[in-house]
Amino acid sequence: MEGNVIDQVQRYLLDSKAENRQKGVRLMITKTDALFRDFPSEDACSKLLIERSRIEEIFLNTPSAVQRHGGVVALRAIVKGLPSQQYPPEFVRLFCIPIFNSFMDGDPVVRVAATEATYELLRKLNTQVLQVVFKELFVALSCAINDKDCRASLLAREISNMLRERLSGNDDFSLDLGVFVQFICETLEPHSSASLPPELRLSTSGFKESLVVQWVLEWISHVLDMPGHHLIDYLPDFLPILFALPMKTTEDMLWKLLQTCRSEFRKALRVGRSSSDSVCIILRILISIVYTIEYPLSKRLCFEWMCDLVDQGNQASASGSQIPLYDAMLLCALRHVGSLDSQLEEAVRRVNSELMSVVIRSGAKASGNSLSNILVTITDLMGTGKGCAETHLAALEWIILLHHQDVKLVESCFDDISKAILTLLGDKLTKVYTKAIEALCLVTNEKHLKSLLDGIFLMVRQMPSVLLPRLSDILKQMQVCFESCDQAGDQCDTLLVAICNTLPEISDKRFVCKCVITLNNVLLTSSEFSKLRQVLKQGVASSEQVRNIFVQLGRGWSFNGVALLALCLLTRSYRLSLAICQYLGEIELSPSTLFQVDRLAQMLEGPVFSFLRVAMLTPLQCMPLIQTLFGLLLLLPQTSPQYKILYNRLKVVPSLAQLGREESGPVPPGKGQNNEEDKLWVEVHEPLFHDFKRCQEHVTAFEQSADL
Template sequence: MVDALSCIPAPVLRNLADKLYEKRKNAAIEVEGIVKQMSSTGEHEKITAVIKLLTDEYTFSPQSNHRKGGLIGLAAVTVGLTSEASQHLEQIVPPVLQSFSDHDSRVRYYACEALYNIAKVVRGEFIVFFNQIFDALCKLSADSAANVQSAAHLLDRLVKQDIVTESDQFSIEEFIPLLRDRMNVLNPYVRQFLVGWITVLDSVPDIDMLGFLPDFLDGLFNMLSDSSHEIRQQADSALSEFLQEIKNSPSVDYGRMAEILVQRAEAIDEFTRQTAITWINEFVKLGGDQLVPYYADILGAILPCISDKEDKIRVVARETNDELRSFKVASGEGFDVGAILVVAKGHLSSEWEATRIEALHWISALLDKHRVEVLSFLSDIVDTLLKALSDSSDEVVLLVLEVHACIAKDTEHFRNLLVYLLDAFQNDHSLLEKRGALIIRRLCVLLGAQTVYRELSSILQKEPDLDFAFIMVQALNLILLTSSELSELRELLKQSLVNCAGRDLFHALYASWCHSPMAIISLCLLTQTYQHASTVIQSMVEEDISIKFLVQLDKLIRLLETPTFSYLRLQLLEPGRYTWLLKALYGLLMLLPQQSAAFKILRTRLKTVPTYSFVGEQKYWSTPPETSHSKISNHVDIELHYTQDGVMMQDGENMSNGINFDSRLKQFKQMQQEHRVNAKSQAQLRKSSVNMTKEVQRPEENEQSSSTTDTNQPPQSVKKPPAQL
């Protein structure tokens, strides 16, 4: 076995461990010469012995000067070996790499210097240690000593630019896991180190960094929010270069990257969000079919950005949203309608109006293109759509109604929609108060006023909650009388006595309008069935004249002064012909308190009625209903009119148009009786509840009262017989 001590003079070995750098340097030069001589004669066993000596006695020594000497000595050996150094690298490089973790910063510095000199000699042969070297350089880039960082940067530049880029043995497949594992490190020096490697490797034509972009894309996006402007700029530059390459590349894995971008679009950092949404915008334009399975995720990222506080982000997000929605794809091609509906549904509760509006546009678009699939998920979204009807934005409410109307185009869904809507009104009275008129009017426009009112009337006719039915009918009646959207419906009802369609509509509404006396009276005035209106008014009993009734009557009197009832006011010019109208109006006047404003309004109106045809009026009104018109014609100036069939008409009321007013009156009285019974029942329940509450709240008083009661006295609940007069 060769003795290394015999190969190198003792003074050289002594100077190699000297504390002075110049002595160590001179000793290293002598070692270089000795090794060069050995190499020329092929004495590789001696060279191996020298390397072992330098490693064991110097680089692994507990004394820092020895370790410094050992490192400079190993570098000298490599320089002396020149082209033959590669066969000894397995001995030389590992001790140097181990010295990168030395606790002495000067040792770490000399380790960088030694490896730099070794790398310059062996060049491409050095690549076999690349993973270990990369790991060491990554750590040294964040070293606490500035001189070590500086030395590491020099070594890093040499390895990147002169070794890796020129080597045909470099394996990008082995490098990517190293890079990926370090991309989420927060140290700014490490981040700069990593971005530098990514940029350099991407510039090498033979290295396909784009193919591995999904492995480190998230890390690059993470650097966009770094506190260092330089790091943000470097990361942005690298991302811009990659995006340009994606535009020019025929094959890119859009799917994996889309998942990353979706997450980054939700970042707190504005610049990160903007970059992510810009990438998504390009992906939507370029990705085509590859992105179809990711549509729901992408939409989930876009919708919040539409309401972003930054204008640039909003603009790009809207453009991306429009591009995405215009893409034509069949459901069987991986397009998940259910997933997109879930996303759209979730954003209906967004705090931002613009996002809610776009979510509704998506539901509407899906209904248009994939109606069958959307309806199969109807039960999952209908409650959310109904809640959206109480949205603070009118635009949102109108869009929700369009979606509802689109769903209700199918007969089976139409009734369900109105049932759901009435349930919503019943559970949330504020919704009815604030949005009821808007909702009903819009549905009438979208689905047809007659269709909507017929179906609502049919549902309310069987409504078990009589109080809600009363409120709802009152609301529908007010909308009917005041909304411009229902003008055609009002005109049809005015023809109830001469038109079959008007008559049928009158019948359809009458059944549910019976819940409210005022609604029935309004309907009769609208349909010009004045005699029936008068009969209904006279049929009312004391319990019917409630505060609610008087409030509604006040509204009706004011409505009589609006353009809706202009025809009725003009008919007052012919009091002899429209005596039942007068009788109905006077009946309403008699029900109003004299001190009310409505009383004064109606009385003023009736005072304007011409009096020239009222001769014998008092006798006419006292005449029994069965008295023939010919008998009373001598007392009142009444015109008798006949249809083409010879059927007598009076007060504009066709008694033979299929309307059985006796039956209608019976129907009205029966419904009002149910309301009276319900009101009494509720009053008794409230009274019982109050009494029970009093008993629960004052048990001690009850006990005390009972304890002090004289047992000889009769119970308080037993009344004494009245005293004899």
């Protein structure tokens, strides 16, 4: 091609008449064909590259759209004149790149000409273009697909369809899947949720589907179906960007494509093309996606996919001896339990259930490290105090499950576990804190009981407005749990005795008094402590067991005079009850104490103290009891409704006493009985009475210092 020919062609290509432009094209085609007839292929290619540089300089690198259009047409004419043969890769690249760059031209006429030239390139060079400039070609097509000029977008679609047909019917050519995946990620990234403004990341309502995205998804689906192209092996590379795209409904192409990927990965696992390492990689990606995206539909699919992989991962990993990434997956699931989206919630619960099933099936095969990781995950989650009620309930279920699976593991982490669970006692929902108590009682053995009680009372002191009214319910449920674990049935006093050993160590004596009031109420009124009440009602004189329980409970009850008085009446310790009543009469009673006295008088009318009312039939045999009741009557304000009730009870006592004297005669009390009572007073009651007075002094001193 001589210089004067180029000049002539330039005049034709830039002419305003279509017939002259066509004449220039035919001239370029003829000259190109002549080159390959007159010269060896290598020399012809060299000459064409020189002409290509001149065309780029004269036509393409100018601000004139007419000249740029002429340059693209000239390149297309040269390509059209090329004979069908193999060309050097660099030759192909140098002719393709200027054409592909023109897809981004600002003039629609130039862009249309570029798509026409690309069509000619693929027709002439076939798969050579894909082998050399595959990524550049697809980048150019992605620009044209979304072109506002419908001619350019339609031609790009046509080229894309032609490529699919040629690839599907060509067994000798295979795509460079690595380059294809790179193109996918780079093209879709601007359309991902990360590129959206923060206010649009939580919803897909304002999202408008992109033609480019749909086109890329179509290509991914096509390549997944192509024989011999195992695109699924590259799933970890492009799965994150797919999930980052906004997804509106299950009818979206993206949803269907992701389901296809899920199915193909399952097949790859079945045929052994993917390993347990692949499962772990995909699980990591899914977990990361759940944390980074906000679309419920995408999260739901992630959890459904996780559910598929849970059991497969367990089977693929060393005969079930490991549970890979299940702690991270569990944390992810627990944080999404209670989602407002019902279908997402269902998917999350399936993952949680499947994980539990795997742990149960693994049994002894599950390694201690794996279960330990899960336990640490759950403990940390509860310890943060974050999450909804459903999250906390699911975490507590896991604590219970792990305790059944490995008691020693849970016991070794008792301090961390109990500390985490204790934070849930203040939850506003009854089902949460009752489940927390159940879990605490299950994981607590005898050596950890004191530590647990210390933690409970610390929580009550930190949240008195919430937990102090709830303390009675906590104690009742704990008693039920401990009694259910007591096979012999002889440890009904364990809980209250342990509490009474804990209370003296608490510095806030005012708080201790409040706790003792609660303890006394649950002991006297709740059905959960009925077994212990029956034991205590036998009386301290009946057995060594009752005596020991009474003494240990008395250490705690001594911080509240009315409570200790009630305990003495319950255990038939009438001589001590009289001493306490006399002590209360010598001090100035607070309104709170008077209220407690009124409450005790009211409880005397209940079924718990029916044996006391019957004992009043023989007042001569229980004078300390009668004196105690008269003392209570004198402590009560006469305006109290209980005053009249108790007064009516006691006003018949003189008559009953007189009747007793007339029937029995002047017989003095048995000497042996007095000796037994004196011994009981010296060994049990008197030391406890001194302890009671000492505790009252501590309480008084604390209240005085607190009021300063």
